Amino acid sequence: MNIQEYIESGILEQYALGELTEAQRAEVEHHAAQYPEIQQELDTILEALALYASAHTQTPPSGMRERVLAGWQQAIHQQNANPAPAEAPATPVVRQLVPEPAPARVSWLMAASVALLLLSAAGNFYLYSKWRSTETDLLAMQSEQGRMASTMQAVEKRLDTRTQELAVLRSEQFREVNLAGMPIAPTAKARVLYNPATKAVYVDVRNLPAAPEGKQYQLWALDGGKPVDAGMLAQATAVGDSLQHMKDVASAQAFAMTVEPMGGSENPTMETLTVMGKM
Amino acid sequence: MSVTTSESSAPELEEQLVQRLRARDESAMTLFYDKYSTALYGVILRIVKKEEIAEDVLQESLVKIWHSFASYDATKGRLFTWVLNISRNLAIDKIRSRQYRVSSHTQTLEDSSAMRQAASSSFRPEHIGLEEITRKLNPEQKQIIDLLYFGGFTQSEAAEELNLPLGTVKTRARTALKVLAKLIR
Numbered sequence: 001m002n003i004q005e006y007i008e009s010g011i012l013e014q015y016a017l018g019e020l021t022e023a024q025r026a027e028v029e030h031h032a033a034q035y036p037e038i039q040q041e042l043d044t045i046l047e048a049l050a051l052y053a054s055a056h057t058q059t060p061p062s063g064m065r066e067r068v069l070a071g072w073q074q075a076i077h078q079q080n081a082n083p084a085p086a087e088a089p090a091t092p093v094v095r096q097l098v099p100e101p102a103p104a105r106v107s108w109l110m111a112a113s114v115a116l117l118l119l120s121a122a123g124n125f126y127l128y129s130k131w132r133s134t135e136t137d138l139l140a141m142q143s144e145q146g147r148m149a150s151t152m153q154a155v156e157k158r159l160d161t162r163t164q165e166l167a168v169l170r171s172e173q174f175r176e177v178n179l180a181g182m183p184i185a186p187t188a189k190a191r192v193l194y195n196p197a198t199k200a201v202y203v204d205v206r207n208l209p210a211a212p213e214g215k216q217y218q219l220w221a222l223d224g225g226k227p228v229d230a231g232m233l234a235q236a237t238a239v240g241d242s243l244q245h246m247k248d249v250a251s252a253q254a255f256a257m258t259v260e261p262m263g264g265s266e267n268p269t270m271e272t273l274t275v276m277g278k279m
Numbered sequence: 280m281s282v283t284t285s286e287s288s289a290p291e292l293e294e295q296l297v298q299r300l301r302a303r304d305e306s307a308m309t310l311f312y313d314k315y316s317t318a319l320y321g322v323i324l325r326i327v328k329k330e331e332i333a334e335d336v337l338q339e340s341l342v343k344i345w346h347s348f349a350s351y352d353a354t355k356g357r358l359f360t361w362v363l364n365i366s367r368n369l370a371i372d373k374i375r376s377r378q379y380r381v382s383s384h385t386q387t388l389e390d391s392s393a394m395r396q397a398a399s400s401s402f403r404p405e406h407i408g409l410e411e412i413t414r415k416l417n418p419e420q421k422q423i424i425d426l427l428y429f430g431g432f433t434q435s436e437a438a439e440e441l442n443l444p445l446g447t448v449k450t451r452a453r454t455a456l457k458v459l460a461k462l463i464r
Contacts (some may be wrong), residue, residue: 002397010449013456019433029355034377046360046457050356052424053363064334069312072341140341160300 006031007041016045019105062260165243168193168202177255179275188275192219192255199248201230205240208274211259221252222270230255232264254278293358300348308341315359319366324371325429336373340366371431415462420455427452 008267014020015028032039060068168174174193181188189206203219211217219230230246237244258265259272296314299307319340324333343365351361413421422441426432432440438448 008453010453013449013452014434016456017434018364018371043356044460044463045355045456047463048359048456049428050360050363051459051463052412052428053322054318054359054410056321056325057317058324059317060320060329060337064337065312065316065321068316068334068338068341069309071338072308072345075338076305076345180369226282250289254307 001031001035003035003037007038012038012042012045013044037140044234124257131270155219161242164245165202168200168243171195173197174200174202175279177277179255179257179277181275182273184272185274188258190229190278193243194249194252194255194279199250201249202243203233203237203245203246205237207231207240208238208257211238214262215259216262216264217257217274218268219246220256220258221249222254222256223250223252226253227268229258229264230267232260233257252279294353297351297353297358300345308345311344312341315362318359319362322363322429323366325369326367326431329375332373333370336366338372339369343369365386369430374431412459412462415458416455420451423448423451424455424459 004111011020011028012023015025020028028038028042032042068108071117103252109137142245153253175196177192177194179188179190179192185208188208191204191206193202193204194200201219201221208217216235222228228249230249231244234244236242254277256268256276257274258268258270259274290312296307296311300311316337320337323336324330327333327336329392340362344362347365351358355361367438416424424438426437426440427434430437434448434452435445437443438445441448
């Protein structure tokens with residue numbers, strides 16, 4: 001081995017600066033032990049660095065001596081009391097414990113990492129399933145809420161209608177015309193509410209025979225003996241479910257209903273005259 | 280200045296200290312602190328650049344020195360060079376850790392109050408000041424040594440950082456160390 005070449009290679013500087021792997025360090029130490037020249041060169045380099053280091057001496061801030069020594073003492077006693085060298089530090093005073101022996105610490109860290117990972121995975125799975133079931137619940141709630149809203153809307157609409165009906169029934173401007181059953185339906189009974197001022201007409205059915213398939217009741221206003229179309233009765237009106245706002249009628253002395261084809265006729269079919277009444 | 284009086288007894292003192300530390304004598308650590316803390320703190324601070332972190336690293340160093348003291352081999356070198364290595368390695372580990380890199384880049388050492396503080400003389404056996412060293416090393420040599428020793432750079436990283444061939448970095452480092460070696464008394 002060429003000692004001078006070895007020295008010149010710069011490996012001793014790398015050794016002194018801590019750049020070498022464990023195996024390379026061992027090799028350098030082996031050579032140094034074997035060749036005094038190498039040992040001497042190595043010592044010189046180490047001393048040169050020590051000299052450089054000690055030229056940068058700094059006075060620590062006041063109070064540091066007590067803090068550091070107390071922290072050190074706490075750290076070593078904590079470790080003595082708890083021989084597992086990689087036990088997680090309980091106090092923030094010591095952030096990094098001594099890595100002796102290194103493999104134990106590494107494997108402990110590995111084990112801890114794996115345990116944490118598993119724990120985290122389990123936690124994630126739990127939270128994920130919670131989230132999924134929460135999402136399902138939320139969807140159910142949302143559809144329920146939608147259903148409630150449309151029900152509410154329907155109820156409000158009905159209430160609106162009923163309020164209008166009530167207003168008509170209570171209004172003193174409306175004149176009530178009772179329509180009595182004609183010979184083809186003696187028990188039939190209905191009434192018309194007519195407001196001569198606004199020309200508004202409402203029908204209120206008490207009892208009407210069901211209209212045959214494909215037919216519906218038509219209301220007529222009789223003005224000077226002439227029948228005037230006042231609109232078709234909706235199915236709900238015909239069964240007496242609610243008042244129906246009919247076509248406006250300019251003037252009338254009587255009202256009547258006939259059964260007509262769907263959509264109504266221009267002239268009443270007199271054979272089907274079911275109810276009639278005079279004002 | 281204690282250096283002059285302790286000059287002759289320094290090796291004996293060190294030997295005593297080593298024996299007591301080997302015997303797990305906790306009170307020896309106080310002695311150790313008083314003897315070496317300013318030098319170790321100076322190196323650590325120079326590397327980590329923040330006083331709070333330097334304090335943590337110094338404490339970690341003491342813990343590590345205490346626990347791995349059995350591996351100190353007096354035949355391989357002085358106690359000072361051994362503990363210096365431990366502290367420097369811990370400090371470099373610190374600046375290489377991710378969390379440190381994230382939190383740093385805020386204050387350079389030259390700005391910190393620590394740099395304006397007068398250097399202590401409680402432990403300076405070589406009795407050589409920075410000024411004298413700076414006079415002997417040329418700026419290029421000092422730059423290389425600072426990068427390698429305090430910056431935690433490997434020679435290859437330093438070559439990359441300075442945009443120089445690796446061979447040049449190695450030569451400069453060797454020359455700088457030779458200059459320093461000549462200053463050892």
